[in-house]
Amino acid sequence: MAKRIDEEIEVTLQALKRRGLDARFAENRRVARQMVAAMVPEHWIVGCGDSATIRSIGVLQDLMDMGNRVLDYHIWPKIMREKPQRVPLRVMKQTSQGCDVFLSSSNAVTMDGKLVNIDGAGIRVTGMVFGPLLSIVVVGKNKIVRDVDAALHRIKNVIAPFHLKTIGWDSPCVAAGQCVEPATFCQPERRACNVTVxxxxRPSSTDIDIAVIIVDEDLGLGWDPAWPQERTGRIQAEYIRWTPPHGPRR
Ligand code: SF4
Incomplete structure (x- = not known):
């Protein structure tokens, strides 16, 4: 018997559909993995936007087994052959703009159907909306928020400090536990929030298809500080497991 969809997820799915996005529901990560693999033709070039969610569902290995070339410069040594100290721009460009399908998650999805993301380099947020023929966004239910204001607040004050600590950067929010702006300007040399999309x-004048799969499971980085510690601790531990240390900032 099909699982009953939570009201919050149902509302979000309907809102995404109204905005022209191919919104789908997955009961769990296993189903999401099968859905993604079924959507990607064999021998396509697959780009991946530094996503713990995508890594954690296991689909990258499936796609490689199918004969696809997978570009995710954070999975070394399998793909890059070596741990990059500084990822060349041409590799970043190919990852998001030279692929047939781009896989990513979203920092947040609002209940009125918007995807909200903040990026350091812009690879993830550009590949998600322009370049590939198909963009597949896999989102755990823990990333659903009320609206754009709630999304931006959570990204800056919950997600960014934890993410930056995990990858070993010393941005000011790591010590402060929250974004230091607007009280203090976050200087470019320590800043990770450079591109907000x-x-x-659905973007116009392009035939890109954007599928958003909402998974009825916690996946990737995102939580409400009011949630029980047991749940947020699980989300954090899994994120650390699927997030390799990144190279130094430029
Ligand atoms: S703007 Fe700076 S301090 Fe604020 S969340 Fe981003 S990196 Fe952290």
Whole structure:
């Protein structure tokens, strides 16, 4: 018997559909993995946007087994052959703009159907909306928020400090436990939040298909500080497991 969809997820799915996005529901990560693998033709070039969610569902290995070339410069040595100290720009460019399908998650998805993301280099947020023929965004239910304001607040004050600590950067929010702006300007040399993209609906004048799979499971980085420690601790531990240390900032 099909699992009953939570009201919060149902509302979000309907809102995404109204905005022209191919919104789908997956009961768990196993189903999401099968859905993604079924959507990607064999021998396509697959780009991946530094996503713990995508790594954690296991689909990258499936796609490689199918004969696809997978570009995710954070999975070394399998793909890059060596741990990059500084990822060349041409590799970043190919990862997001030279692929047929781009896989990513979203920092947050709002209940009125918007995808909200903040990026350091812009690879993830550009590949998600322009370049590939198909963009597949896999989102755990823990990333659903009320609206764009709630998303931006959570990304800056919950996600960024934890993410930056995990990858070993010393941005000011790591010590402060929250974004230091607007009280103090976060200087470019220590800043990770450089590109903010809110996808409000399917981009026009392009035939890119954007599928958003909402998974009825906690996946990737995102939580409400009011949630029980047991749940947030599980989310954090899994994120650390699927997030390799990154190279130094430029
Ligand atoms: S702007 Fe700076 S301090 Fe604020 S969340 Fe981003 S990196 Fe951290």
């Amino acid at each position: 809110v996808l409000e609906s």
